[in-house]
Amino acid sequence: MSGEFPRQLHLNINALHSGFVPSAWRVPGADPRAFIDVDHYVRLAQTAERACLDAIFLADNAAISDQLDMRPITALEPTLLLTSIAAATTHIGLIATASTSYNEPYNIARRFATLDLVSKGRAGWNIVTTADLPSARNFGLDAVPDHAQRYARADEFASLVKALWNSWEDDAFIADKASGRFVDLGKLHPAAHRGRFFGVQGALNLPRSAQGHPVLVQAGASGDGRDLAARHAEAVFSASQSFDESRAYREDLNARAARYGRGPNAVKVLAGLTTIIGATETEALRRRDELVDLIPWRYSLNRLAGTLGVPVDSLSPDKRLPDDLPLPNNGNGNHTFFNATLAQARAHGYTVRELVRALAGGGGHRVIVGTPEQVADDIAHWFENGAADGFNLMPDVLPDGLEAFTEGVVPILQRRGIFRRAYEGDTLRSHFGLGKPAGHAAAREAA
Amino acid sequence: MSGEFPRQLHLNINALHSGFVPSAWRVPGADPRAFIDVDHYVRLAQTAERACLDAIFLADNAAISDQLDMRPITALEPTLLLTSIAAATTHIGLIATASTSYNEPYNIARRFATLDLVSKGRAGWNIVTTADLPSARNFGLDAVPDHAQRYARADEFASLVKALWNSWEDDAFIADKASGRFVDLGKLHPAAHRGRFFGVQGALNLPRSAQGHPVLVQAGASGDGRDLAARHAEAVFSASQSFDESRAYREDLNARAARYGRGPNAVKVLAGLTTIIGATETEALRRRDELVDLIPWRYSLNRLAGTLGVPVDSLSPDKRLPDDLPLPNNGNGNHTFFNATLAQARAHGYTVRELVRALAGGGGHRVIVGTPEQVADDIAHWFENGAADGFNLMPDVLPDGLEAFTEGVVPILQRRGIFRRAYEGDTLRSHFGLGKPAGHAAAREAA
Incomplete structure (x- = not known):
C-alpha cells in the first residue's frame, strides 16, 4: 500500500465564486455571473481533479452579509452545487459548509448522507456556527446568539448527526426478494435523543455510504471552536497567519483531541492560503497591486x-x-x-x-505573492516542519488563479514527493488518509 | 405561438423509488437498491424527457414512516436528487417536495432558487405540511402539530418564500466592471417580515431565474389544504378517486382561487394516477395480481x-x-x-x-389496470371533460411501468392531439402554460 510513507500533503480548493480578492470579478475575461453559474464551479472542480487535489470546499452563508453592491458573495446553496459537481467528476472530495445555528440535525444528516451516497463516498460537512447578524435576522432573531450557546448547540448538533449517520449497521440492508425482507429493523439504531437543543427519535432513512459517513470538517479558532474541532472534526480549516502560530495551533489541537481519547493526527490541519502567482516575483507583485487597485x-x-x-x-x-x-x-x-x-x-x-x-482586500487569511517555486517552498516548509497537514487554497482570481496553482505549483510538490500524482482511493476519507468510521456493529463489539 | 389551442394535457412522473406498488422491488430484474441509486432516478427522468413529459415529481419524508422492513421508502433528499437530474437533462421540469413544518423559509427559498438557477428555470416546489408522527418526532415534537396550525404556518411560509424569490428586481444585477458596481441594492426588497411563525429581515442572496421563480405545487384535499392551494399553488396534485369527484374538486379549487383574485385555470389540477399496463386487459390484470401476491x-x-x-x-x-x-x-x-x-x-x-x-397494496390513489388504449381513453375522458388538467403518474413498477406508459400511452395521446410531440419552451412554467411571475418592478407599477 502506498500513502503510508512519506506523509502526504492535502490540498483543497476553496472555490470562492470569482476568487478571494473582492475585485476578482472585474479583471479582464472574468465572468461576473460566475457566482451563480454552476458550470463555473464544475469547471473548477474538474481542474482541481485533474491535479489530484483532495477536495473542493464551499463556504456558505444564508444571508447577504458582505457589500454586494461592490462584489459577489457566496450565494448558491453548496450541497446542491456539490451534487452537480459529483455528476461531473469521479474522485475529488466534496466539502460543503452548513450552519448548526440555522438548521435541524435530521435535515443536515440526511442532506449530507444523500450527497455522500450520490457521490459514492466523497462528501464532507464543514460545521459552522454562523456569527453574522444578517443571518440571525433571516432566522427570527434580533441578535447573534452568544458564542458559548452557539458552540453548545453545535456540539449537540454534531453528535446527533454522527449518531444518525451511524444508525444503520452495514448489514442492515437485506433486500431478499425471495423472503420479502427489505431491511432488518433490528440493525437500525434510532437516535432516541432528548437534549438541551434538540429532540430526534428516529434512525436516519438512509444506509451508510462507501466511506461510512461524510468527513467532519471545522474551522475552530477560539477556545470553544478548538474544543468542538478536537471532539468532532477530522480536518480543520485554520487561518493561522504565521508558521509559529500555525504549529502552535496544530499542537494545541492535537493535545485537545488526545483529551477526548483520539489518536495522534486524528485531525488534519489545513491552513487557509491565498495565492497570487506570477512567472516572476515582480509579476506577482504587480498582479497583486492591480487587483487591489480594482477594489x-x-x-x-x-x-x-x-x-x-x-x-x-x-x-x-x-x-x-x-x-x-x-x-x-x-x-x-x-x-x-x-x-x-x-x-x-x-x-x-x-x-x-x-x-x-x-x-x-480580504479578511485576514494569509496571502503568498510569488512564483510557483516560492509558493511551493512555503507550502513544503510548513508541511515538513509540522505547521500544517495541508492547505485550503483560496486563489486570488478563479479560474485562472487555480490553473496557475495546478499547472505551476502542483508539479513541483509532486517532484518533491509530498503530493500524489494519482488518487489512491475513491473516497474523501481515502484522500485524507482517514479510516472508515466503525459504525454500530463494531462499536457494540468493542463495548 | 402554439400551445394556446387545443388545450394541452400535462403529465408528471412521480418517481417513487422502485414504483408505486410495495412489492415493486421484488419483481424479476428490479434492483432493490433503486431507492438509493441516483442513476436510477436519472434514467427515469431521461425516459420521461424523451416522451416530453412536463416534470419529474419527487415525494419526500424526513423519517422512516412506512414498513421499511418490507419495502423501500422515499429516502434520498429530493432537491439534491433533482440537481443530479438537472445535469443530465435539458427540458423536463423538476418538482421536489419540502415540508413547511420542519424547515425554515430562508433555507427553502434559497435551495429551490438554487435548483431553479442550476436547471435554468425548471424547478418546482411541492408544499407539504407533513402529517406523520415519525417526522414530528425527528424534529423535537411528541405529537403532530394540529391541522389548522400546520396550515397557518404553511400559508405564512409560502408567502415568505414567494417574497424572497421576488426580492431582486430583474435589473438589480448590474455587474459593471468599469464602475465597480455589482448589484443595485436599491432594487433589492428585503422581506422585512415579523409574523406569527417567522421573522425574516433580508432579501434572498440570489437573483431570479429564467422562469422568474420556481412553480408552486400543492396537494390540498382538506378545506385548509384547498385554501392553501387556491392562494399559492400553480399546480395541484390531487387524489380524486372518481371522475365526478375530480371535476367537483377542480371546480371548487377554481372558485376558491377566484376568491383570492386569481384568474380561471390559475391552478392546474393534476390527478394522481397509478397505471398497471399490459398488452391485453387480461395481461394487465395478471400483472396486477402477481404484484399484489408479492406484497x-x-x-x-x-x-x-x-x-x-x-x-x-x-x-x-x-x-x-x-x-x-x-x-x-x-x-x-x-x-x-x-x-x-x-x-x-x-x-x-x-x-x-x-x-x-x-x-x-397502496394508500388509495386511483389505479387503472388495462391496455395502453384503455389508459389513454381514461386520461382523455378526464382531461376533455373538465375533471383534470393532467396527471401525476405513479407507475406500478419502475422503470418498466414508465416505459410502458411512454412507449404505449403517450403516442396515442399525441395522435389525439392533446399531448405535445416536442417541448415548446425551456422552463417548467412554459410546459405548464404559466407566465413568468411579475416580480417587484411590475408589482410597483401596478400599485
Whole structure:
C-alpha cells in the first residue's frame, strides 16, 4: 500500500465564486455571473481533479452579509452545487459548509448522507456556527446568539448527526426478494435523543455510504471552536497567519483531541492560503497591486472600519492606525485571524492604505505573492516542519488563479514527493488518509 | 405561438423509488437498491424527457414512516436528487417536495432558487405540511402539530418564500466592471417580515431565474389544504378517486382561487394516477395480481389496520369489513382519498383480501389496470371533460411501468392531439402554460 510513507500533503480548493480578492470579478475575461453559474464551479472542480487535489470546499452563508453592491458573495446553496459537481467528476472530495445555528440535525444528516451516497463516498460537512447578524435576522432573531450557546448547540448538533449517520449497521440492508425482507429493523439504531437543543427519535432513512459517513470538517479558532474541532472534526480549516502560530495551533489541537481519547493526527490541519502567482516575483507583485487597485476604496474602508468597530470617517488612507485602538475581540475566530495581520501592520508602521494592500482586500487569511517555486517552498516548509497537514487554497482570481496553482505549483510538490500524482482511493476519507468510521456493529463489539 | 389551442394535457412522473406498488422491488430484474441509486432516478427522468413529459415529481419524508422492513421508502433528499437530474437533462421540469413544518423559509427559498438557477428555470416546489408522527418526532415534537396550525404556518411560509424569490428586481444585477458596481441594492426588497411563525429581515442572496421563480405545487384535499392551494399553488396534485369527484374538486379549487383574485385555470389540477399496463386487459390484470401476491400479507394488513385505526387482529382476509366501522377522518387529505376506495369496497361487498387487491397494496390513489388504449381513453375522458388538467403518474413498477406508459400511452395521446410531440419552451412554467411571475418592478407599477 502506498500513502503510508512519506506523509502526504492535502490540498483543497476553496472555490470562492470569482476568487478571494473582492475585485476578482472585474479583471479582464472574468465572468461576473460566475457566482451563480454552476458550470463555473464544475469547471473548477474538474481542474482541481485533474491535479489530484483532495477536495473542493464551499463556504456558505444564508444571508447577504458582505457589500454586494461592490462584489459577489457566496450565494448558491453548496450541497446542491456539490451534487452537480459529483455528476461531473469521479474522485475529488466534496466539502460543503452548513450552519448548526440555522438548521435541524435530521435535515443536515440526511442532506449530507444523500450527497455522500450520490457521490459514492466523497462528501464532507464543514460545521459552522454562523456569527453574522444578517443571518440571525433571516432566522427570527434580533441578535447573534452568544458564542458559548452557539458552540453548545453545535456540539449537540454534531453528535446527533454522527449518531444518525451511524444508525444503520452495514448489514442492515437485506433486500431478499425471495423472503420479502427489505431491511432488518433490528440493525437500525434510532437516535432516541432528548437534549438541551434538540429532540430526534428516529434512525436516519438512509444506509451508510462507501466511506461510512461524510468527513467532519471545522474551522475552530477560539477556545470553544478548538474544543468542538478536537471532539468532532477530522480536518480543520485554520487561518493561522504565521508558521509559529500555525504549529502552535496544530499542537494545541492535537493535545485537545488526545483529551477526548483520539489518536495522534486524528485531525488534519489545513491552513487557509491565498495565492497570487506570477512567472516572476515582480509579476506577482504587480498582479497583486492591480487587483487591489480594482477594489473600490469605499469597500476596503467599510470593511476595515466594520472589523475594527470604528466609524469609517476615522480612517485616513495615508495615516497609520491610532496606536491606542483596541484590537477587536468578540471571541469570533475570524477576528482573531484579522488581529494577526493588524499586529503585523503595526509592527511595520503601515498606513491604512498599506494595510489594505497587505490584506489583499480580504479578511485576514494569509496571502503568498510569488512564483510557483516560492509558493511551493512555503507550502513544503510548513508541511515538513509540522505547521500544517495541508492547505485550503483560496486563489486570488478563479479560474485562472487555480490553473496557475495546478499547472505551476502542483508539479513541483509532486517532484518533491509530498503530493500524489494519482488518487489512491475513491473516497474523501481515502484522500485524507482517514479510516472508515466503525459504525454500530463494531462499536457494540468493542463495548 | 402554439400551445394556446387545443388545450394541452400535462403529465408528471412521480418517481417513487422502485414504483408505486410495495412489492415493486421484488419483481424479476428490479434492483432493490433503486431507492438509493441516483442513476436510477436519472434514467427515469431521461425516459420521461424523451416522451416530453412536463416534470419529474419527487415525494419526500424526513423519517422512516412506512414498513421499511418490507419495502423501500422515499429516502434520498429530493432537491439534491433533482440537481443530479438537472445535469443530465435539458427540458423536463423538476418538482421536489419540502415540508413547511420542519424547515425554515430562508433555507427553502434559497435551495429551490438554487435548483431553479442550476436547471435554468425548471424547478418546482411541492408544499407539504407533513402529517406523520415519525417526522414530528425527528424534529423535537411528541405529537403532530394540529391541522389548522400546520396550515397557518404553511400559508405564512409560502408567502415568505414567494417574497424572497421576488426580492431582486430583474435589473438589480448590474455587474459593471468599469464602475465597480455589482448589484443595485436599491432594487433589492428585503422581506422585512415579523409574523406569527417567522421573522425574516433580508432579501434572498440570489437573483431570479429564467422562469422568474420556481412553480408552486400543492396537494390540498382538506378545506385548509384547498385554501392553501387556491392562494399559492400553480399546480395541484390531487387524489380524486372518481371522475365526478375530480371535476367537483377542480371546480371548487377554481372558485376558491377566484376568491383570492386569481384568474380561471390559475391552478392546474393534476390527478394522481397509478397505471398497471399490459398488452391485453387480461395481461394487465395478471400483472396486477402477481404484484399484489408479492406484497407480504403482514404489510397490507398492518397498513389497512393503521389507516382504519383498528387492531390488526380484527381484520380477517376473507371476511368483509364490519359495516359499523367508522371511516377514518382526522382532517388529513390522504385519509379522505382512502375513504373513497373504502366506500367503493363496501358498495361491492369486498372482502379484506379483495379490498387490498383493489388498492394494489397502496394508500388509495386511483389505479387503472388495462391496455395502453384503455389508459389513454381514461386520461382523455378526464382531461376533455373538465375533471383534470393532467396527471401525476405513479407507475406500478419502475422503470418498466414508465416505459410502458411512454412507449404505449403517450403516442396515442399525441395522435389525439392533446399531448405535445416536442417541448415548446425551456422552463417548467412554459410546459405548464404559466407566465413568468411579475416580480417587484411590475408589482410597483401596478400599485
